[in-house]
Amino acid sequence: xxxxxxxxxxxxxxxxxxxxxxxxxxxxxxxxxxxxxxxxxxxxxxxxxxxxxxxxxxxxxxxxxxxxxxxxxxxxxxxxxxxxxxxxxxxxxxxxxxxxxxxxxxxxxxxxxxxxxxxxxxxxxxxxxxxxxxxxxxxxxxxxxxxxxxxxxxxxxxxxxxxxxxxxxxxxxxxxxxxxxxxxxxxxxxxxxxxxxxxxxxxxxxxxxxxxxxxxxxxxxxxxxxxxxxxxxxxxxxxxxxxxxxxxxxxxxxxxxxxxxxxxxxxxxxxxxxxxxxxxxxxxxxxxxxxxxxxxxxxxxxxxxxxxxxxxxxxxxxxxxxxxxxxxxxxxxxxxxxxxxxxxxxxxxxxxxxxxxxxxxxxxxxxxxxxxxxxxxxxxxxxxxxxxxxxxxxxxxxxxxxxxxxxxxxxxxxxxxxxxxxxxxxxxxxxxxxxxxxxxxxxxxxxxxxxxxxxxxxxxxxxxxxxxxxxxxxxxxxxxxxxxxxxxxxxxxxxxxxxxxxxxxxxxxxxxxxxx
Numbered sequence: 001x002x003x004x005x006x007x008x009x010x011x012x013x014x015x016x017x018x019x020x021x022x023x024x025x026x027x028x029x030x031x032x033x034x035x036x037x038x039x040x041x042x043x044x045x046x047x048x049x050x051x052x053x054x055x056x057x058x059x060x061x062x063x064x065x066x067x068x069x070x071x072x073x074x075x076x077x078x079x080x081x082x083x084x085x086x087x088x089x090x091x092x093x094x095x096x097x098x099x100x101x102x103x104x105x106x107x108x109x110x111x112x113x114x115x116x117x118x119x120x121x122x123x124x125x126x127x128x129x130x131x132x133x134x135x136x137x138x139x140x141x142x143x144x145x146x147x148x149x150x151x152x153x154x155x156x157x158x159x160x161x162x163x164x165x166x167x168x169x170x171x172x173x174x175x176x177x178x179x180x181x182x183x184x185x186x187x188x189x190x191x192x193x194x195x196x197x198x199x200x201x202x203x204x205x206x207x208x209x210x211x212x213x214x215x216x217x218x219x220x221x222x223x224x225x226x227x228x229x230x231x232x233x234x235x236x237x238x239x240x241x242x243x244x245x246x247x248x249x250x251x252x253x254x255x256x257x258x259x260x261x262x263x264x265x266x267x268x269x270x271x272x273x274x275x276x277x278x279x280x281x282x283x284x285x286x287x288x289x290x291x292x293x294x295x296x297x298x299x300x301x302x303x304x305x306x307x308x309x310x311x312x313x314x315x316x317x318x319x320x321x322x323x324x325x326x327x328x329x330x331x332x333x334x335x336x337x338x339x340x341x342x343x344x345x346x347x348x349x350x351x352x353x354x355x356x357x358x359x360x361x362x363x364x365x366x367x368x369x370x371x372x373x374x375x376x377x378x379x380x381x382x383x384x385x386x387x388x389x390x391x392x393x394x395x396x397x398x399x400x401x402x403x404x405x406x407x408x409x410x411x412x413x414x415x416x417x418x419x420x421x422x423x424x425x426x427x428x429x430x431x432x433x434x435x436x437x438x439x440x441x442x443x444x445x446x447x448x449x450x451x452x453x454x455x456x457x458x459x460x461x462x463x464x465x466x467x468x469x470x471x472x473x474x475x476x477x478x479x480x481x482x483x484x485x486x487x488x489x490x491x492x493x494x495x496x497x498x499x500x501x502x503x504x505x506x507x508x509x510x511x512x513x514x515x516x
């Protein structure tokens with residue numbers, strides 16, 4: 001509702017903004033617009049009016065991003081935008097079609113012919129992305145599954161025509177008029193993708209289908225599983241309202257940057273001075289490994305919380321959160337896919353919030369370790385600080401589809417960056433000719449190799465730095481066996497990426513001479 005006039009908010013039928021909820025008073029609050037600006041006042045309500053979690057005592061000037069709570073209802077103040085710019089989002093809430101659906105469409109679907117007049121199922125949002133200098137792109141979100149579909153401008157226009165009033169003949173005509181001779185094929189691909197994702201009304205998908213619906217017990221065991229924790233999104237929102245927002249103010253960011261910088265200096269000093277040993281607490285390797293794992297669990301929770309808090313600061317609350325098990329390894333996740341509705345800069349900030357949390361917390365524990373007296377407590381602080389920096393390196397690794405990779409995708413504006421870059425690098429190293437070279441793809445591939453090599457070098461240098469300490473706690477043969485296995489695991493992806501194309505280049509002439 002545009003704030004271009006005074007509004008009375010309440011449960012009464014005469015209210016300008018009527019909220020039919022028992023927790024809302026008949027005349028609950030009012031918005032006044034005058035030369036002073038746009039202000040909000042409580043109108044003597046029973047339960048009071050709250051703004052950003054604080055009860056309103058007098059008049060308060062409204063600004064974009066504020067959250068107004070009236071009983072169990074919540075309103076959000078957004079910036080006024082032009083409907084033609086990328087900031088505008090078109091949303092259709094789930095279930096709205098039960099109100100506006102036409103009887104003729106309902107009868108057609110009951111006869112089993114609903115797909116002759118395709119209709120987009122309610123519960124979706126469509127937005128044009130902010131990609132200046134490039135062709136228009138849109139993103140379509142399914143509110144039920146939180147799945148996203150990226151669309152070009154013609155497909156986005158066709159999506160808005162799927163209202164159940166047009167049959168396939170009319171839609172094919174519209175597609176031809178908008179896209180030319182390729183229109184019918186694009187319409188067919190669009191309908192197939194929407195149906196596959198369950199976004200077309202009257203077309204049911206098989207939830208048990210997919211590659212893991214059948215097969216061996218091992219396949220079923222390794223099938224990714226996740227369990228949602230419905231209270232977590234509300235908890236993240238509560239943390240943001242009750243003080244988490246201060247982290248994103250200028251003073252808050254300055255404090256976090258100072259802790260990260262000083263902590264990194266302290267950690268380097270600890271390593272140079274051998275004040276701590278990775279995976280060792282109180283001269284016990286097993287206890288140190290346990291402390292490291294528990295510390296990583298704590299840091300992972302804070303990592304995901306950081307993603308959620310910055311998404312809240314942009315007005316994109318977390319929709320889902322929980323625990324996921326993939327390849328028998330557990331992960332914590334928060335769903336921040338609504339970041340696709342924001343600008344590239346904000347998407348990159350949301351991606352970087354997690355690694356930034358690892359660095360800041362690693363720095364905080366490193367400073368605490370530097371100031372602590374020698375003993376078991378200091379060893380514990382060192383393990384957690386070490387875990388923070390390991391997590392940051394892991395999540396910024398451009399070889400894996402983690403936070404650093406998503407930042408690069410937005411920075412370079414190259415969808416499918418890793419897959420395309422790997423194919424390009426393979427072609428160069430194997431000597432096979434391909435399409436015209438893209439310097440961004442090759443630069444990414446080379447940077448990934450350099451990053452992997454530096455990671456291996458860092459692990460080797462750090463372990464050798466503490467070798468004598470480890471050798472005093474365990475037999476040298478055992479220490480070298482463990483370290484060698486650790487080096488092999490780190491270097492394996494790098495070796496595979498280099499050796500496969502080189503082997504293809506060397507073996508191809510041999511195959512040509514001697515036959516297959």
